[in-house]
Amino acid sequence: MSAFIQLLFKGLEMGSVYALATLGIMLIFRTSVLTNFAQGVIGMFNAFVVSFLLTRLGWSIWLAVPIGLVTAFLTGVVVDLGIIRPARKVNSLSKQIITMGLVIVIVGITPLFFGKLESDGARVFRFLNAGSIVILGTSIDYNIIFNIALVVVILLALFLFMQKTRWGLAVRATASNSQVARMMGIPTRMITMGAWAIAAMLATLSAVLYAPLFGNLNPGFMTSIQIAAFIACVFGGFQTFFGPVLAAYILGISVNMAGYYGSSFFQLFFGDRISDDFGSQWGTQIVYVLIILFILFKPLGLIGKKIVKKV
Amino acid sequence: MGKSKLSIGKGLKNPYVQYLLFGVILLSFPYLTEAGILPAYLLRTYGFVMVYAIAALGLNLLLGYSGLASLGTAGFIGFSGYLTISLVHDLSLPYAAAVVVAILVPLALGLVVGFISLRIDGMYLAIATLIVGEIMRTSFVQLTSWTNGASGRGLGYPKLILLGQLNRAQTFSLIAIVLVLMMVVTYNLIRGKTGRALVAMRGSSAAAQAMGINLVRYRLLAFGLATVYAAVAGIMWASYSTRIYPSEWSLGLSLNLLAVVVVGGIKSIWGTVLGSVIIYSSTTIIADLAQKIPNYAAIKSQLSGLPSIFTGVLIIVVIIVYPYGLIYIGRDIKRLYMYLKSLTKKKRGLPTSTDGGRN
Numbered sequence: 184m185s186a187f188i189q190l191l192f193k194g195l196e197m198g199s200v201y202a203l204a205t206l207g208i209m210l211i212f213r214t215s216v217l218t219n220f221a222q223g224v225i226g227m228f229n230a231f232v233v234s235f236l237l238t239r240l241g242w243s244i245w246l247a248v249p250i251g252l253v254t255a256f257l258t259g260v261v262v263d264l265g266i267i268r269p270a271r272k273v274n275s276l277s278k279q280i281i282t283m284g285l286v287i288v289i290v291g292i293t294p295l296f297f298g299k300l301e302s303d304g305a306r307v308f309r310f311l312n313a314g315s316i317v318i319l320g321t322s323i324d325y326n327i328i329f330n331i332a333l334v335v336v337i338l339l340a341l342f343l344f345m346q347k348t349r350w351g352l353a354v355r356a357t358a359s360n361s362q363v364a365r366m367m368g369i370p371t372r373m374i375t376m377g378a379w380a381i382a383a384m385l386a387t388l389s390a391v392l393y394a395p396l397f398g399n400l401n402p403g404f405m406t407s408i409q410i411a412a413f414i415a416c417v418f419g420g421f422q423t424f425f426g427p428v429l430a431a432y433i434l435g436i437s438v439n440m441a442g443y444y445g446s447s448f449f450q451l452f453f454g455d456r457i458s459d460d461f462g463s464q465w466g467t468q469i470v471y472v473l474i475i476l477f478i479l480f481k482p483l484g485l486i487g488k489k490i491v492k493k494v
Numbered sequence: 495m496g497k498s499k500l501s502i503g504k505g506l507k508n509p510y511v512q513y514l515l516f517g518v519i520l521l522s523f524p525y526l527t528e529a530g531i532l533p534a535y536l537l538r539t540y541g542f543v544m545v546y547a548i549a550a551l552g553l554n555l556l557l558g559y560s561g562l563a564s565l566g567t568a569g570f571i572g573f574s575g576y577l578t579i580s581l582v583h584d585l586s587l588p589y590a591a592a593v594v595v596a597i598l599v600p601l602a603l604g605l606v607v608g609f610i611s612l613r614i615d616g617m618y619l620a621i622a623t624l625i626v627g628e629i630m631r632t633s634f635v636q637l638t639s640w641t642n643g644a645s646g647r648g649l650g651y652p653k654l655i656l657l658g659q660l661n662r663a664q665t666f667s668l669i670a671i672v673l674v675l676m677m678v679v680t681y682n683l684i685r686g687k688t689g690r691a692l693v694a695m696r697g698s699s700a701a702a703q704a705m706g707i708n709l710v711r712y713r714l715l716a717f718g719l720a721t722v723y724a725a726v727a728g729i730m731w732a733s734y735s736t737r738i739y740p741s742e743w744s745l746g747l748s749l750n751l752l753a754v755v756v757v758g759g760i761k762s763i764w765g766t767v768l769g770s771v772i773i774y775s776s777t778t779i780i781a782d783l784a785q786k787i788p789n790y791a792a793i794k795s796q797l798s799g800l801p802s803i804f805t806g807v808l809i810i811v812v813i814i815v816y817p818y819g820l821i822y823i824g825r826d827i828k829r830l831y832m833y834l835k836s837l838t839k840k841k842r843g844l845p846t847s848t849d850g851g852r853n
Contacts, residue, residue, distance in 0.1 A: 218617055220749070270814045276563065277813045280756045283749045284809030291799030291806060298796040410628055410745065417621045465636065471629045475610065478622055482614040 188321040190439050196327050196392075198435025199334035203389035204405075204412035205431040206341065207382035209424055212416070213358035214371075214378040215267060217278040221285040223409030225262070226386030227402060228289050229255040230394050231297045233387075234305040244308050248391055252384045259383030263376045290402045301401060307394035330392050337388070338428060341381075345424070354378065411438075418474050420484025430485055434470065442466025513677050516767075520544070520670035524663035539778045541666050544673045545730045547770040550754040551680050551763065552723020557752070558761040559684060560716040561696035562611055565748045566623035567724050569630030572743030574600045574728030576634065576641055579649045579738070589652045597725045604721025608714040615699075627748055634740035646737035669730045676723065677763050683719070692716055750774075757812045759819025768821050776808065777801040 204222055211219045233251035236242045242250075262285065270281055297305065310333075314325040345351035356364040357374045365371045390405055397404050411434055419430030445466050478484070505511050523540060526532045549571055556562050574596040581592035610622050634641045641647055651660045652668070660668065683689055691712050694702040703709050732738055754773050759765020780801040787797070812820055 218621075266810060270810075273813055273817050276557075277756055277817050280753055281810050281813050283753060284806045284813070286749075287802045287806030287809065289806075291802035291804075294799045295796050295803075298798070406745065410624065413621050414625055417618055417625075421617070467632055468629050471625050475622060475625055478618070479610060479613055482618065 185319075185321045186443065188319055189323070190443055191436065192318075192323050192327050192331070194436030194439035195331050195432065196396075196435070197439060198432035199331050200389045200393045200396075200408060201411050201415055201431035201435050202334060202338065202428045203385045203392070204408050205415045205419075205427045206338070206424065207385035207389075208412050208416055209421070209427050210354075210378045210382045210385075212421060213424075214354065214361070214375045215278070216275055216361075217282065218413065218416070219382070220279065220282045220409070221262070221289065222382065222386045222412065223390075223405030224286050224289040224402070225255065225258055225383045226388075226390030226408075227400070227405045228293055229258060229383070229387035230307055230390035230400060230405075231293060231300065231305060233391055234307050234394070234400055235297065235300055237308060238303075238306060239300065244310055248388075251387055251391065255383040255387035256380045259380035260376055262383070263379040267375070267379065268372070293402045301399075305400040306398075307391055307400070309395045326395075334392070337385075342424070350374075350377075411435075414471070414474060417478060418484055420486050422483070423486050426484055426486035434474075437470050437473075438466050440466070441469045445469050509681055510678065513674050513681070516677075517670060517674035520673070521667050523670075524666050528663070535778070537663070537666055539775050541669055541734050542731075543770050543774045544669045545727050545734065546751065546754060546774055547767050548669075548673055548676050548730060549724050549727035550751050550758070550766045550770055551676055552720040552727075553751050554755045554760065554762075554766050555680065555683070555692070555723070556716050556720040557755055559689060559692040559696060560713070562615065562713070562716060563617070563620035563752075564607075564623040564717075564720060565620050565745065565752070566607065566625075566627030566630070567720070567751050568743040568745065568747035569627035570600050570604065570721055570724035571728040571731060571747070572634055572738070572740070573603070573630055574725035575732035575738050576647070578729045578732045579647050580640060582649060588655065590655055593729055596729050597722055600725040600728075601718055601721050604717050604724075605714055607721075608717030611713050611717060612710060624745065624748075627743075627745065631740065631743050631745075634743060641740055644739060644741070646739040648735070648737040649732045652733045665734055669734060672726060672730060676726065677767075680763055688712070688715065753809050755819075757809055757820060759821030762819060762821045765819045765821030769819070772808065772820070773805060777805055780804045 204226070208219055208222050211217065211222070229251045232254050233244075233247045236247035236250060237244060266281060266285060267278070270278060273281070294301065309326045311324075311326040311329050315322045316325060316328065317323075343351075345354060353364070353369045353374050354377075356367065356369055357371045361371045361375075364374075386405075389408060393405070393408055394400060412431065415431040415434050416427045418434065419426030419428070421427075442465070506515075520540075523532065523537060527534050527537050549567055553564065553567055556564055577596040577599060578592050581587045581595055582589060587595070607623060607626055610626075611619050614622060635643070651662060651665045653659045654668075657664070684692075691702070691707045692715075694705060694707055695709065695712055695716075699709060750773060754769035755766060756769075757772060758767070758769020778801075784797055784800050816823060
């Protein structure tokens, strides 16, 4: 039971990281009609900014993270103005390749700014360093609780913003049909730029939350998060914002659980003979195979709306 | 005399002659490096460029002609690479037999992915193939007794039935021959019934079905073909490199292959080759140039990203300026030339009398 609670909270924490990245990808998908491969690296770059402020300038994390979010906002605006807007006539697939080119550029730029920092061991600290709470006989770090709660608050705030405000309505209108939205007088360019900026901030926050779990930062440290977020998008269905976020949490919890229980399952059947090859890491594959099977039976995802295609 | 010149020009327009010439040029590379005319590192770089071109040709069949995106190519390349090594070293099969098995087994897996494509398409399919690729990559990392983990596993240069043990230059030639063969096969495929069916499917799957094209058959065929190309690339990769590592078969490789197709030219065989050259050899060239920067050793770690910045910017700029790929730049230059020519003709046409007067 204790292990289960521990796994559940760790899974929720991982799910929170996935959820932030997923929501960013969805925001851009719905407003710019492209799956953004650069979501992870934008977060990575700004996590390096945070790490610089923390370790080189000795700032407190409560000050460094907001500054990191400001630079993330600027990154998003620069990417939209500099790359996505000039490429608006390009077809959807090629746009995705452009974001991939962006990944390569940002990965190349990072050592230019932070090469020294990276070789010295770039770190991002946890928000709450000490203290834990006992839940059902299991001790859980305050930081885990804080991270989970922080993400829930951010998600709720964003959903309220989307549902209750005029700007949120504008975003939803752009997402549902940008051409018609523009005809109705909605500044879709502004909305798209805002979506990129907010997505960059979400990416950065997910990178900052994930960094202490990862250890020393490197330019590739967000790749696994990026992939998981994509999978959550498909798993949850691209048509709603809520589906992918829910899927992100399910993914976070199930990868953790399958890793732990899966390996003990293998050990039960095969003993120690092949424990070298069948370590705890097999959780990921088990979950991925299940997700592919799920997609086969329900191609539109958890909460998928059927889009009727006219021929 | 004039007639024979004309027939040579006509011959050059024949794609088969072009492919043959290309093959001859590639086959001359090992001799040129041995003679010292070309630098030796080119042999290594271009060996891999050809391997990428083989895999990218398959991806172009899938993406360019059939409109199905795949992000799992790297996994299949790695899978057949490890299969070849394992069959030759663990089961001590001859190279040729290993090659056959290392194509057939990934092909079976590719057909399974083809089945997935019957249910979903577009971005869903791309990410589903990404999941397949990730499953394969993480499995390579963890099956350490098979892949030898991060220390990598090597095949050594292949030993063929009639020719015996090949050396590096001969392996280069082998890859060149395979690449040219694959180009010819691709050309024949897309010119025939299959190619027309795939293109029809790309345009509109519903319309293609209405025209009597069996969607199940051709989607499976498209995925099967792409997998065979990837498997051949994997075998060549394992044959040419000293060791292969699980980290090589990441999403990054699949994305790079996608970039090869899009940057070089969608629906173009020569475009795919051009794309491979640009994406993969530019990195080596830039890294070479960077070493000439004064004070290089002191700022080496900061400048390590220069090649990737160049490649990334190139991809972005090419797509914005040439959405269908760089190979079409030739056509545009020709058009511009014709346009300029017609302009000068007009200009020359009007003031004939004044011209004549001056003379």
